[in-house]
Amino acid sequence: MARSWTSRVGTVLLSAGAIVGLTAVPSSAGGGAGSAGAGDPYFPLQGNGGYDVAHYDLTLATTPATGRLDAVAAITATATQQLKAFDLDLRRTLTVSAVTVDGRPAAFAQPASLGQELVVTPASPVRVGAQFTVVVRYGGVPVEVTDPDGSVEGWVRTADGAFVVNEPQGSPGWYPCNDTPTDKATYDFHVTVPTGVTAVANGELVRAPRTSGGRTTFDWHLGQPISTYLSFATTGQFQVTTGRTPGGIPYFTAVDPAQPSDLSQLPAMVDFFGTVFGRYPFSSTGALVDDAPEVGYALETATRPSFDSAPDELTLAHELAHQWFGDSVTVARWRDIWLNEGFAEWSSWFWSEHSGQTSAQQFFKKYYATPASKTDFWNPPPGDPGDAADLFDDSIYERGAMTLQALRVKIGDDAAFLGLLHDWQTAHRFGNARVEDFVAFTVARFPQVPGLQHFFQVWLYDPGKPANW
Ligand code: ARG
Ligand code: ZN
Numbered sequence: 001m002a003r004s005w006t007s008r009v010g011t012v013l014l015s016a017g018a019i020v021g022l023t024a025v026p027s028s029a030g031g032g033a034g035s036a037g038a039g040d041p042y043f044p045l046q047g048n049g050g051y052d053v054a055h056y057d058l059t060l061a062t063t064p065a066t067g068r069l070d071a072v073a074a075i076t077a078t079a080t081q082q083l084k085a086f087d088l089d090l091r092r093t094l095t096v097s098a099v100t101v102d103g104r105p106a107a108f109a110q111p112a113s114l115g116q117e118l119v120v121t122p123a124s125p126v127r128v129g130a131q132f133t134v135v136v137r138y139g140g141v142p143v144e145v146t147d148p149d150g151s152v153e154g155w156v157r158t159a160d161g162a163f164v165v166n167e168p169q170g171s172p173g174w175y176p177c178n179d180t181p182t183d184k185a186t187y188d189f190h191v192t193v194p195t196g197v198t199a200v201a202n203g204e205l206v207r208a209p210r211t212s213g214g215r216t217t218f219d220w221h222l223g224q225p226i227s228t229y230l231s232f233a234t235t236g237q238f239q240v241t242t243g244r245t246p247g248g249i250p251y252f253t254a255v256d257p258a259q260p261s262d263l264s265q266l267p268a269m270v271d272f273f274g275t276v277f278g279r280y281p282f283s284s285t286g287a288l289v290d291d292a293p294e295v296g297y298a299l300e301t302a303t304r305p306s307f308d309s310a311p312d313e314l315t316l317a318h319e320l321a322h323q324w325f326g327d328s329v330t331v332a333r334w335r336d337i338w339l340n341e342g343f344a345e346w347s348s349w350f351w352s353e354h355s356g357q358t359s360a361q362q363f364f365k366k367y368y369a370t371p372a373s374k375t376d377f378w379n380p381p382p383g384d385p386g387d388a389a390d391l392f393d394d395s396i397y398e399r400g401a402m403t404l405q406a407l408r409v410k411i412g413d414d415a416a417f418l419g420l421l422h423d424w425q426t427a428h429r430f431g432n433a434r435v436e437d438f439v440a441f442t443v444a445r446f447p448q449v450p451g452l453q454h455f456f457q458v459w460l461y462d463p464g465k466p467a468n469w
Helices: 266-277 313-321 338-354 360-368 394-411 414-427 435-445 452-461
Strands: 003-007 010-014 051-063 068-079 086-089 095-101 107-109 117-121 131-140 152-158 161-165 185-194 198-201 210-212 215-226 233-236 239-244 250-255 285-289 329-331 431-433
Touching (some): 095 107, 095 117, 198 250, 250 266, 266 313, 266 414, 285 313, 313 338, 338 360, 338 394, 414 435, 435 452
Antiparallel strands (some): 051 068, 068 131, 086 117, 095 131, 107 117, 161 233, 185 215, 198 233
């Protein structure tokens, strides 16, 4: 789903493969084919050019005891160029058995040289502007994806199922997709498991689970567009709780009994952030807590964040705040990660302040006391992590949140600062943005605040401990 928006800096159109100023990897399939990457230098093969996905319909059958996944993915997309051939992202550990395009058998290949590309050649080229449906039948035992920072993600097997998280590149480990943050789509999931196992995905359960022959199918639907890294379909033994927040948002929480969790603040957090940042972007909320400590991170999976173990209150607030900053306004390129992590981290401080605990300014003071000699804490500067291995470094989170707290102090008027966050989120709702867009948005909004460009230079881009901003 491509989005365009108008900001004070002009109109920006982002669609898959069209990130201005970046060069996409050419297709392995030659002329007339969509490119094999969307042009992000951190992950050159991630995403593909030539089309724009609107919807993923994923039928996933899995058995925890064997770890096997047998699946059919139906992908509805629009061609942004004539397509003799095009790529989807899918890891080669999953074997494709058949592909159709608009119901006609298509040729396909999973070239070893590329590792995560499924090259599809339709029986006849897809015309530019045409909507088309690709159906991919595939299966295997998914293998976790290892990130440049050493974390494992994707479809991560657990004692009783699989914990599924994908930031930044796990999704092709379990379904074929256009794995770029700029191609947002809606989702349906039909997950079949042995009866007794629960399957949880994004969005809402559209009907009561269907059981037949010892297998149960869970149908989940997400009606708002999200980036692929925010999708999930986790399976295992969970205690489920449902209800509504006082503000009326339905929630569904699923907790692994091995990780008893206090989620009692969740409804209040979602409602609070909604009053500050703008209406909650999705039609339901909740949380999923699994027992998968080998993953080592929690993720803001859309509607329902995923935790690899019981979260503390700040972590719960961080992941819920991401629903606005990360899931609604999403990075245009991975180097824009500060727009996700700095904002979610600051929001968790603000929740703490709001609920009468440590204030955001107290967090700032505590972290600012870190000596300049602790270069690992202060670097890389959050506005430009420099490479994929440093995307989730502490500096992106803590120095990133300090940047927003320092901005709040510099603006000197809480209503004006919170209005900035609110209007930024609503201006880019369900869209993508770059760090430079936030800087321009802020500078244009506060002409009376002197030195904002210098402020952002020091906090976002200069290496080392910020001073004199
Ligand atoms: N976005 C997640 C969070 O809320 C972190 C994802 C970390 N991913 C990784 N590959 N290290 O903090
Ligand atoms: Zn985060």
